[in-house]
Amino acid sequence: MNPQALIDGLIAGSTIGLGAIGLTLAYSILRFANFTHGDFLAWGAYLTLTLFGLLGGLSAGLGAPVHPFSFGWGLPLAMLGGAALTVLLALGLDRILFGRLRARGADVIIIVMASFGASMALRSLLEFIFTAKPVYFTNALQIAQPLGLGMRATPDQLLVIGLTAVLVAGLHLLLTRSATGRAMRAVSENPDLAGVYGINVAQVIRMTWIIGAGLACVAGVMAGLLVQIRPYMGFDLLLPLFAATILGGIGSIPGAMLGGLIIGLAEAFAVQIIGAEWRAAVSFIILVLVLMLRPQGLFGQRGA
Template sequence: MNPQFLMDGLIAGSIIGLGAVGVTLTYSILRFSNFAHGELLSWGAYIALAVSSALGYLATDLTSPIGPFSFGWSLPLGMLLAIMLTGLLALAVDALLFSSFRRRGSAVIIMVMASFGASLALRSLLEFIFTSSPAYFTNALQIAMKLGGGLRATPDQLLMLALAAIAVIVVHLLMTRTDIGRAMRAVSENPALASIAGIDVRRVIRTAWFLGAALACVAGVMSGLLIQIRPYLGHDLLLPLFAAAILGGIGSVPGAMLAGLIIGLCEALAVQLVGAEWRAAVAFVILIAVLLARPRGLFGRVA
């Protein structure tokens, strides 16, 4: 068996894990499965592409590759602005759609169905603006470096792994060492009691939306840089994202990341053992197995 599946699985798993962190944060605080979350990955990638292209047009020096990487400074700058804009997009969707349901005390199933509608609308709008043709951040080719043990990776791939690790550490510290993080954990435990204790629940909800969208943007940019950008980018990752969020335990940031890596490795292993056509089924099998054997996940709280 080719050990390269380990590196392929870690790369795919880091993208899934970052997206799953956003899923687990929004679910633990808002109490519903947001099926529009995958579209935030796509929007983040396309916004970063648009900003990066505009910066490259205005200043061609920004497109010159940085060291061994395939992209110039226009992409990091574009990603930073895309993070802000994707977060604002998530806040706008919440303000226009979900907040009205919360005020009326709507049932969870209504929120879930509304998220399906939001997902379709966001994806269709992407296709209308950018068309359905795949796009790329760069056309530069990279040679994979030997890492030892039969493993290879390009500089871009190694950078993305480091970026995913840094993002998870920052979010974990935010959740455990800051006032807003403690407030988010309190609202996750009991929104009514947190409100009585003086916590601004609406501010916590806005923070959860923005943070989840920011992580989705980073995951979308990573996927777009390593593979390609297309309107169905986030939709195709939606099942692995939810599988990782449930496997890791709802509300657990390290658990979501670890579960994402597990699912990525299982998908890469499945490609080698049974073929690429079965890759999409791996997340579904893991999801069903977790729901049957350990519904609270690896690091979830006991009900």
């Protein structure tokens, strides 16, 4: 078996895991499966691409060999702006749709169906504005460098893995060592009781959207940098995102990341063993097995 599948799986799993973190936070705090999360990945990628183009002169390469990446200083700056705009999109959607449904005491199934409809609208609007033609952050070609044991990776791919590790570590510290993290965990356990104890539940909900949308933008940029940007890129990742979320356990940040890595590795090895046409089925099979054998996931609690 080609060991290259290991590095390919880690790269794909980094994107899936980062996107799954926002999904698991939304599920544990907002109490519904947010189908728009995949579209936040696509919107984040396109918004970043637009800002990247506007930055013009900063789009030049960073200059190998000191900076061996395929993009210029404009991309990190554009990604910050794209993340901010994606957050505004998520907050706006919550204000005009999900927030009103929560205020009216709507059933969870109503909110889920609303998110499904909003997902279709966001995807169609994205395709209307940017067309369905794939686009790229850069046309620069990179040569994969040997890593040992028969594995190779480009600098951009290694950057994706490293950036994911930094973001996950930072988010873990935020949720475990800060007052904001403690408030989010309290609301996740019992929002009514958290409100009684003086926690601002509305602020926690806003923070959940901010973190989820911001990470979705980064995941979208990572996917677009390594592959391509398309209006349906987030939709195509939605099943792996849900599979990683449920596999890791609802509400668990390490679980979502580990679930993403497992899904990515499973897809990479499946491509080698049975062919690329079965890649999409891997997430579905894992999802079904988890729901049958351990529905609480790897890090979840039974009955949660």
